Amino acid sequence: MSAFSPVYFADENALGLAKLLRRAGREDVLHPGRPALPEVPLGTPDLEWMPIAGAAGFIVVTRDRRIRTRPAELAAYREHGIRSVWIGVKHDLRPEKQAALFLRHEERLVREIIKRGEGPWALAMSTRDLRPVRLSGW
Secondary structure, eight states: OOSOOOOEEEOGGGHHHHHHHHHTTOTTEEOTTOTTOTTSOTTOOHHHHHHHHHHHTOEEEEOOGGGGTOHHHHHHHHHHTOEEEEEOOSSOOOHHHHHHHHHHHHHHHHHHHHHHOSSSEEEEEOSSOEEEOOOTTO
């Protein structure tokens, strides 16, 4: 793994994944409700945490399929330079499986983050690969 160390922000759709990674000692994974992120309590709407995540340079981890297609969220992606990875499998995975998937692809994810640089951009993580996602209207 490189010396570069991104900080991930898991939205509430990926809360179980984030909590598992935190319990495993990962301090580079934040989520709503964390004392280290008091400005994003549980229940914070997407349009309220997105400017915070963008300004902080977090890599957003989500399972929310619609976040990439809603006009207001797409505008926030652009405005705040959101960089995200969507756990995009055809069926819901339990948090343990999501964590295993994330860890399996993390080395490549870090390379992609470095390569893509500033946002906005989105990637989809599946059981097979990690690929760019075309955001609706771009």
